[in-house]
Amino acid sequence: MRYLFRTDYAQDMAAWRHGGDIFWYGLLAVVMLVLPFLLGEFYIGELGGVFIFAIAGVGLMLLVGYTGLISLGHAAFLGIGAYTNSVLLAQGVPFLITLPVAGLFTAACGAAIGLPTLRMSGLYLAIATLAFGSIVGTIFQKWNSVTGGFDGFAVPTPYVFGIPIEGATGVYYVSLAVLVFVLWMSLNLLRTPLGRAMVAIRDSEVSAQSMGIHLARYKAMSFAISAGMTGLAGALFAHYVRYLAPDAFDVLLSVQFVTIVFVGGLGSIHGAIFGALFVRLLPQFIAIIRDDLPFGLGRTPGLEPSLFGIVLVLVILFQPGGIFGLWLKTKHWFQAFPLKRKASFRRQKSYAKSERLR
Amino acid sequence: MEEAARLLQLIVNGAASGCIYGLIALGFVLIYKATEMVNFAQGDIMMLGAFVAFSLIAQWGVNYWVGALIAIAITAVFGFLLDAVVLRRVIGQPQFAVVMLTLGLGFIFRAAAGLGWGYDAVGFVTPFTNKTISGAGLVLGADNVSIIVGTVLLCGVLYVFFSKTRLGIAMQASSQNQLAAYYMGIPVRTVFSLIWAISAGVAAAAGILLSPVSMVDVNMGFLGIKAFAAAVIGGFGSIPGSLIGGVLVGIVEQLSGYYLPAGFQEVSANILLLGMLILRPQGLFAETMGKRV
Amino acid sequence: MSLFKAEEISVRFGGIRAVDSVSFEVQQGEVFSIIGPNGAGKTTIFNLISRIYNTTDGKLIFNGQDITRTPPYKIAGLGIARTFQNIELFANASLLQNLLIGRHCHSKVGFLSQIAFLPSTRTEERRHRERAEDVISFLGLERYRDTLIANLPYGVRKVVELGRALCTEPRLLLLDEPSSGLNVEETEGMGFWIEDIKKDLGITVIMVEHDMSLVSQVSDRVMALNYGRVLAMGEPREVQTHPEVVKAYIGGETEE
Numbered sequence: 001m002r003y004l005f006r007t008d009y010a011q012d013m014a015a016w017r018h019g020g021d022i023f024w025y026g027l028l029a030v031v032m033l034v035l036p037f038l039l040g041e042f043y044i045g046e047l048g049g050v051f052i053f054a055i056a057g058v059g060l061m062l063l064v065g066y067t068g069l070i071s072l073g074h075a076a077f078l079g080i081g082a083y084t085n086s087v088l089l090a091q092g093v094p095f096l097i098t099l100p101v102a103g104l105f106t107a108a109c110g111a112a113i114g115l116p117t118l119r120m121s122g123l124y125l126a127i128a129t130l131a132f133g134s135i136v137g138t139i140f141q142k143w144n145s146v147t148g149g150f151d152g153f154a155v156p157t158p159y160v161f162g163i164p165i166e167g168a169t170g171v172y173y174v175s176l177a178v179l180v181f182v183l184w185m186s187l188n189l190l191r192t193p194l195g196r197a198m199v200a201i202r203d204s205e206v207s208a209q210s211m212g213i214h215l216a217r218y219k220a221m222s223f224a225i226s227a228g229m230t231g232l233a234g235a236l237f238a239h240y241v242r243y244l245a246p247d248a249f250d251v252l253l254s255v256q257f258v259t260i261v262f263v264g265g266l267g268s269i270h271g272a273i274f275g276a277l278f279v280r281l282l283p284q285f286i287a288i289i290r291d292d293l294p295f296g297l298g299r300t301p302g303l304e305p306s307l308f309g310i311v312l313v314l315v316i317l318f319q320p321g322g323i324f325g326l327w328l329k330t331k332h333w334f335q336a337f338p339l340k341r342k343a344s345f346r347r348q349k350s351y352a353k354s355e356r357l358r
Numbered sequence: 359m360e361e362a363a364r365l366l367q368l369i370v371n372g373a374a375s376g377c378i379y380g381l382i383a384l385g386f387v388l389i390y391k392a393t394e395m396v397n398f399a400q401g402d403i404m405m406l407g408a409f410v411a412f413s414l415i416a417q418w419g420v421n422y423w424v425g426a427l428i429a430i431a432i433t434a435v436f437g438f439l440l441d442a443v444v445l446r447r448v449i450g451q452p453q454f455a456v457v458m459l460t461l462g463l464g465f466i467f468r469a470a471a472g473l474g475w476g477y478d479a480v481g482f483v484t485p486f487t488n489k490t491i492s493g494a495g496l497v498l499g500a501d502n503v504s505i506i507v508g509t510v511l512l513c514g515v516l517y518v519f520f521s522k523t524r525l526g527i528a529m530q531a532s533s534q535n536q537l538a539a540y541y542m543g544i545p546v547r548t549v550f551s552l553i554w555a556i557s558a559g560v561a562a563a564a565g566i567l568l569s570p571v572s573m574v575d576v577n578m579g580f581l582g583i584k585a586f587a588a589a590v591i592g593g594f595g596s597i598p599g600s601l602i603g604g605v606l607v608g609i610v611e612q613l614s615g616y617y618l619p620a621g622f623q624e625v626s627a628n629i630l631l632l633g634m635l636i637l638r639p640q641g642l643f644a645e646t647m648g649k650r651v
Numbered sequence: 652m653s654l655f656k657a658e659e660i661s662v663r664f665g666g667i668r669a670v671d672s673v674s675f676e677v678q679q680g681e682v683f684s685i686i687g688p689n690g691a692g693k694t695t696i697f698n699l700i701s702r703i704y705n706t707t708d709g710k711l712i713f714n715g716q717d718i719t720r721t722p723p724y725k726i727a728g729l730g731i732a733r734t735f736q737n738i739e740l741f742a743n744a745s746l747l748q749n750l751l752i753g754r755h756c757h758s759k760v761g762f763l764s765q766i767a768f769l770p771s772t773r774t775e776e777r778r779h780r781e782r783a784e785d786v787i788s789f790l791g792l793e794r795y796r797d798t799l800i801a802n803l804p805y806g807v808r809k810v811v812e813l814g815r816a817l818c819t820e821p822r823l824l825l826l827d828e829p830s831s832g833l834n835v836e837e838t839e840g841m842g843f844w845i846e847d848i849k850k851d852l853g854i855t856v857i858m859v860e861h862d863m864s865l866v867s868q869v870s871d872r873v874m875a876l877n878y879g880r881v882l883a884m885g886e887p888r889e890v891q892t893h894p895e896v897v898k899a900y901i902g903g904e905t906e907e
Contacts, residue, residue, distance in 0.1 A: 009780045013773065070454045116636040122453040123396050127586050128635045131628040134583070138625045188768040192776065193751075193758040196744075200752045203741035210701055210739075211819065212727030212756030221762075255461060262458050267743070301477060302469035302576070309465025316459045317447055 015187045032176060036169045045168035045240075050280045051175035052236045055182050057260040057272035059229030062186060064258070065267040066195065067222040068202030070126045073133025074257045077227045079140055079249030081106045081234025083147050086155045086244060095158030095165070099178075102235040103228045110227020114220040133254050140246035153244040165239065175236050182229050186269055189225075198222050230257075252305065259308060263315050265324025274323035282307060367498070368612040374502035374571065376608020377509035381564035382585035383592060383600035384513075385557040390594055392533040392553045395445065395456045399464035400561055401582025406467055407433035407562025408574040409475050416482035430562045437558025441551040464579065471576050479573035487570045501570035508567045512560065513597055520597075529553055584611075587631035593641025603642070606630075654679040654855050655700075655823055660709030661879075662699060669695045671879040672709070677823075682849055682856045684866045684887070687876035688899055693859040694736055695879075697825050700857075701726050701733050713823065727756040732821035734812040736828045736859075742801045746792060746811055749800060750783040753818030757782075786814045790844065806837050813844065817852075824848065826858040830865050838865055845869045863891060875899070 004018060016022050036044050056078060063069050085102040089095060117128050140147050147153055158165045165174055189195040197218045200208035209215060238244055256279050264275025286304055300306075319326060333340050385400045397403075411429035414420045420428070444463070448456055489500035520526035532539040532549045539546050565578065572578070587607045592599030607627050615623035634641070655677040662670045670692045677683045685693045698704045700711060702723040711719045713729060721729070732753075741749050757779070760772045787793055790810050795803060800811065809832065816824055829845070830838040842865050848854050849869075860866050866873060866887055873890040875882040883893040890896060 009777050010773075012780070013776050064454070070457070072457075120635060120639060123390075123457070124590070124635055124639055126396075126454065126457055127590060128632060130583065130586070131631045131635075134628045135625050135632070138621065138628075142621045185766050188766050192765040192768065192772055193755050193760070193779075194762065194765045196748060196752045197755060199744055199748070200741055200755075203743055204739045206703065207735060207739035207741070208752075209703070209723040210727060210733055211752055211815070212724055213752075214722075214724040258458060258461075262455075300469060300472055302465075302472045305465040306469030309462035309469070312458055312462030313444070313466065316451070316455050316462070317444070320451065320455065 013191060015191070036172055041168045044172050046280065046284065048168060048171040048175050049240055050276050051172070051179045052233050052240055053257075053260060053280055054273050054276035055175070055179050055233035055236070056230045056257055057264065057276045058179075058182050058186055058269060059226040059233070060257050060261050061264075061266075061269065061272040062189070062198070062229070063222055063226035064261050065271070066190070066202065067198040067219065069219065069222060070122065070258075071129040071223075071226070072126050072251070072254050072258065073129035073131075073136070074226075074230055075249040075251070075253035076133040076136035077106050077110060077230040078234040078237060078253065078257075079136065079246075080109055080227075081231030082238040082244055082249075083140065083153070083234075084231070085235035086153055086238045087146060089156045089158060090153075095160055098158075099232065099235050103232040106231020106234065107224040107228030109231075111220045111224040113227075114223030115216070118216050118219055130251065130254075133249075133251060137246065137249055137251075140249060147244070147246060149246060155238045155242050155244060158239060171236065171240050174239075178232055178236060182232065183269065185229075190269075194218075194221070256308070259312055263311060263322050265322030265327075266320075268324045270327070271322055271324040274327070278311075278323060282311070364616075368616055369609055370498055370502055370506075372609030372612035373605050374505040374608070375611065376588070376605035377505050377601070378564050378568050378581065378604070379585045379588040379607050380592075380601035380604025381509055381512070381560055381567075382582055383589035383604050384516075384597060385561045385564075386585065386589045387592070387594055387596070387600050388553055388557045388560075390589075392529065392550055393445075393449070394453065395448075396453070396460065397557070398457060398460040398582070399467060399579075400557070401579030401585065402464040402467040402471075403433065403437065403558050403579075404561040404565040404568075404581070405574070405576065405578040406436070406471060406565075407558070408565030408569055408578060409471055409480075411562070411566045411569070412475070412480055412482050412574050416480070422482075422484055426563075426566045429566060430559045433562035434555040434559035437561075438551045438555035440558070441554035445554070446547060446551075468576050468579065475576075477576055479575035481569060481573045484570045499571075505567045505571065508563070509601065512563055513601060516556075516560075516597060525549075525552070584627045587627045587634070590631055590639075591634050591641055593643040595641070596643055599641065599643040652679045653677070654714060655857070656710075656712040657696075657700075658710040658712070660696070660699060660706050660711065662695060662704055663707045668879050670699065670706075673876070673879070673881055674709075675874050675881070675884060677855060677857055678871075679855055680849065680853060681871040682845060682858060682869050684858045684860055684870040684873045685876060686860060686863075686866060686873060686890070686896075687882070691876040691899075692879040693876055694827055696876075697733060697827055697857075697859065700825060701731060727819050727821075730820075730822035731825065732816035732819040732823070733825035734809075734816050734827050734829065736831065738805075738808050738812055740800045740808060740811060740815070743799065745797050745799055746795050746803070747783060747787075747797060749811060749815050750786060750818045751779055753815040754779040754782060756819055782820070783818055786817045789817070789847070790814050805832050806834075809833060809837075809841075813841075817848070817854075821854060824854050824856045826856060826860075828859055828861065830860065830862045838862060841865070842868045867891070 006012060016025070035047070056074065060071065060074050063071055081102045084105050085098045088098040088101060113129070113132050117125055120128055141149055143149070144151075165171070197208065197213045200211065200213055201215065201218060205215060241248070260272060260275030260279050262275070263278050264273070265271030283304060286307060290303070315322060321328070382400050382404060385403075386397060389395055389397050407429055410432050411425055414425035414429055415422055440463075445459075448459055484501070486500040486504040491498050491500050491503055520530060528539070528544045529549055529552070531542065532544055532546045536546055539549075565574070584607055585604065588604035589600055591603030591606055592601070607630060610630055611623060611626050614626040618626070653676050657673060657675050659672045659674050660670060661668065661672055673696065675683075685696065687693055695704065699706055702718070702721055706719060709719070710717060713731060716729070718726070718729065741752060744752070758775065760775050764772045787796060790813065792807070792810065792814060795807060800808060803811070809829065813826070813829065826845070829841050833841060845856060845858070846869055849856060858870070870887045872885065873887045874884040875890050875893065875896040877899040882895045882899060883890045
């Protein structure tokens with residue numbers, strides 16, 4: 001069991017807890033960089049997809065897990081980022097500009113939806129974001145002149161300093177770079193007044209105001225940051241799929257994003273990564289076992305959503321800490337071995353604060 | 359005169375579909391008022407109820423009225439068990455956990471229905487199919503009228519139940535103050551499961567009423583999203599509110615389908631919903647309340 | 652010197668006059684207590700001062716500035732801090748993080764500096780940490796520094812509420828029933844802290860209290876309320892023995 005002995009405030013402020021963290025994450029970084037030389041194209045492609053979903057996952061985690069605002073319409077932001085990036089590329093704008101522009105434009109849209117929904121909480125916010133996602137999806141379908149509607153939109157190949165980014169490896173490295181950027185931003189955010197303000201809003205809006213936190217501004221900012229990150233993911237998603245269709249950004253995709261946040265572990269950045277891994281690997285897993293399932297279950301069209309549903313239900317009922325929670329429990333078990341107590345991670349009965357205003 | 363007749367036709371159609379939205383919204387509101395949980399699977403419960411009715415009436419030849427009642431009863435029991443076995447366990451958790459849980463359940467219900475009844479749309483014969491009612495120069499489909507009449511009757515029954523019977527009053531008490539209800543000897547958890555049962559039964563009734571108009575199929579439950587608009591407009595607080603909200607949504611939908619350019623009909627419900635949430639989130643009928651700190 | 656003045660403030664909720672033409676003035680450096688039976692409007696007055704509610708009538712003047720219509724998030728920056736009767740701490744954060752959130756109104760770094768964690772942010776974080784540590788030493792909370800609020804006992808949480816308010820470096824501190832839920836020793840401790848806050852930190856305190864011994868121990872002046880109206884105002888002893896006040900708490904003879 002490691003005991004952290006601090007001698008300076010700087011150690012508390014740092015993004016890592018101790019030397020061990022630096023070692024392991026450094027190792028992970030090295031492995032990620034050399035992976036394309038070791039694995040085949042199919043796996044690298046899949047990992048690229050995981051990174052993209054992880055970026056969106058981190059964005060949504062900041063909104064849901066840290067600020068306590070729920071969004072069931074995040075697929076809309078993915079779509080806005082994807083279309084903005086692709087449309088600008090098709091106009092000849094260089095990729096190094098379209099990528100940040102896609103992110104910033106989506107962030108602005110996020111702020112735009114964040115502002116009117118300020119006073120909504122929980123349920124109403126969920127419904128409003130659901131409606132918003134639906135409306136944006138319809139806009140993608142109907143605005144033929146820009147998005148190509150149901151005809152689809154072929155995504156041009158991006159060039160960075162004259163080098164074309166194509167193929168699974170190209171997407172992999174660019175997505176990895178953006179993921180690292182987004183993670184760096186989040187880690188910084190969470191140890192500054194901005195991040196703490198978000199947590200304050202989640203836990204008690206009234207006292208957050210009394211501490212000087214301007215609710216409207218910070219909620220809008222949270223939405224903007226979350227949407228912006230998802231927009232970046234969207235831009236990369238366009239290159240991952242190579243051909244945009246408006247019905248890809250539907251409510252089922254939004255539910256997948258929220259599943260990332262929940263199954264991964266609400267309230268932790270690690271959770272977003274674990275969740276993205278899970279959500280992207282589940283369809284692969286289904287594809288493999290499909291033929292072995294009894295009763296012709298493998299051939300049901302509803303198999304994938306139903307498995308998502310089952311996992312969501314099981315996680316919420318039995319493992320609300322998600323995969324990250326499970327990871328913490330396992331680590332604790334090994335660290336405390338053989339002295340672990342059964343009650344260490346017993347779930348306390350929690351009494352949710354009533355949302356009702358009585 | 360032509361215009362007026364057409365307008366009236368649209369309004370009746372809108373009111374009919376609106377009644378369905380209102381009934382689903384009613385199910386949401388009952389559960390939300392009691393337990394602050396939102397049942398995102400309400401539409402899918404409606405779908406299951408309709409399929410059960412289909413099996414009874416079309417596949418096993420049971421009489422329509424008897425079959426409908428049995429289907430409602432079965433769905434009600436299903437709702438009761440759903441709460442007792444699954445939803446009770448998440449009582450302390452934050453609201454979006456419950457939202458996700460019911461979303462997940464919705465997926466499972468759809469897949470189960472697909473397995474049990476297949477993915478094709480089916481229908482069954484009702485006393486109202488393909489019949490019309492004429493009068494005052496108008497011709498209205500009997501199926502639409504049956505929806506409106508059925509809804510009004512059902513709401514009347516529920517109103518009497520909640521305000522006059524002991525169980526109904528106990529349910530109101532449990533919704534308003536759980537602790538006090540416990541002190542008065544009301545078995546609150548059982549009462550909540552009964553509220554889920556009623557909610558599910560109402561959803562099944564909605565599904566059965568709807569079936570002559572639109573076929574029964576696995577994706578029927580997506581109406582639930584429009585029902586949200588109904589519930590929000592009604593202020594998430596009352597039976598008449600949900601109904602009026604639903605009818606409003608239904609009529610706006612029909613009118614925008616006719617008068618506005620193509621493609622607006624599908625977003626009209628969503629735009630109405632978003633507008634309501636932004637401008638008057640407490641709905642048309644709810645009282646404003648503030649939190650005491 | 653008058654630090655805070657309430658002039659004829661009223662607030663109505665529907666037909667109920669929760670606060671009815673209340674006027675009082677608080678001098679710099681004093682401890683001013685508000686007493687009264689439950690439902691008298693005491694916490695409502697706090698909610699009016701910290702601008703969570705809007706007054707329907709009257710004016711609030713702080714340090715010469717009219718704050719009647721100031722938005723609630725600006726109050727902390729002006730120098731008014733408050734604690735809550737039912738503890739509104741951030742339950743899923745650690746004690747230290749709660750105190751650091753209390754420092755929010757003194758944060759001056761911009762958005763970009765924060766997301767890039769530039770040296771200016773780093774320096775400011777250190778300064779905030781030092782101030783928060785000062786408060787932790789003052790209140791003796793060292794051993795709970797990294798504990799989640801959800802895992803702390805009630806008595807400690809009340810102290811953290813106080814600490815968080817102190818972190819905002821207020822000139823005026825509003826304490827809402829600081830001793831409710833505390834036992835005799837803890838209440839005495841709270842009394843000593845309030846005295847220290849007045850004498851060592853020079854902060855003016857307005858306190859809502861039910862515990863009369865605490866009121867007598869620390870207050871310079873007392874105001875008694877009932878049904879939203881002022882019954883009496885003055886020295887603690889004279890207010891506590893005022894016949895109207897006694898009647899409000901204990902009840903007088905029935906009038907035929």
